[in-house]
Amino acid sequence: MTATADHPRTHGNRRGEGHLPRGEILAAAAELLDSGGDGRAVTLRAVARRAGIATTSIYPHFPDRQALVLAVAGQAVAELSHRLRTADEAGGDAGQRLHTLCRTYLDFAHRHPGRYRLMFAGLGRPIAAVDGEVTPDDPVNAGGEVMRILTAALTACAAAGQCTSSDPAADALALWLGLHGLAHQRAVAATFRWPADIAQRVVVTLGRLGAV
Template sequence: MKETNATSQDAPKRTARVRNRRGEGGRLREDIVDAAAALLDETGDERAITLRSVARKVGIAAPSIYPHFPDQPAIMLAVVRREFAALEAHLRAAVQEAGEDPRDRLYALSRAYLGYAQDHPGRYRTMFGGLWMPTLGDSSLTEEELTTLGATAMQVLADALADCVAAGQSSVADPQLDAVTLWVCLHGLAHQYSVTRIFPWPGEPVADAIITRVAKLNAGPTAAG
């Protein structure tokens, strides 16, 4: 949307930002990412994140962004990368807290994933496409940058499923493939939880049913056994 010129009375005041000392340019880059993430939380709309809006939030002139980010999609990519890192840390913490039993760890990880989606709906939607992802060639982003997003978080899920197989608690034949299948199911459930207001969900938690069936869990030996 084209921005109109405002009068001096209507124009939002930009808080003067203290200039970084030599060697502190990285701090400004983080401030830009922080501002974009804050705008996303406030508006829930990636379209509200423009170079001008981010610059106003930080308290700088828009051209000051260019040494750090060539365009708006590059800023969004930095936001999304940081969120995937936060998701990965969240999942690893859930696995660690679940104890030694692989099956318990897989359940805890999957529930933590759904909890993250419910607690951060705007950021979660943006992480998995949202409205920000541009057509390749229309921005500075590369195919590799987009296709590798979330790869390490997905590996946490694949490793947890492989541990269940190794413990004799799962009969899946391809943990990598079935981890993607499990993620697709959890992602779909997260979406339905976010958009469905009235639905007669069954008594058994749907998430547990998905995990048990897709991961082909059985009553195999526990870690203690």
């Protein structure tokens, strides 16, 4: 059964023993965000209650709230990166793949608004400013993968003659800013009647594409 705020997870370990895997603690924190919470909802006490363990059981994995928040934010960025890589491998020509990548990005932000907001509040810097190798021990740098995927997609579009970009890295940054702005505004102005093709307008304009 999926855990809810009223029905926390139950496990074979007795409360307080501290044997819950790190990944399940992170999953409990993500569930708090997905159930409508924001970054303030991710406290050690709330996550422990959600996971069905004592707060002290979290300390072997995360020494304080900041460490937990950073890990949750890094995990969210890593999940977004994975979804983008999967979307990029789905096929189609370069322009179609770029559109698919952008729809995937916006869909993640729409389906997981709490995690999406925490990605920026938790990491303390935008995805575009993060660089380096992506490793499980350094989840913050997972953000660099998002920009690498977008840059590679724009490079492929330019090589295929489907966009006019002469600087894919700079245009990928502009495109990300557009996607992030749209994702944020959709979240804070949910009742606004956005044009049905607003996402395509952002992608075509900032990606320097022709209509695909």
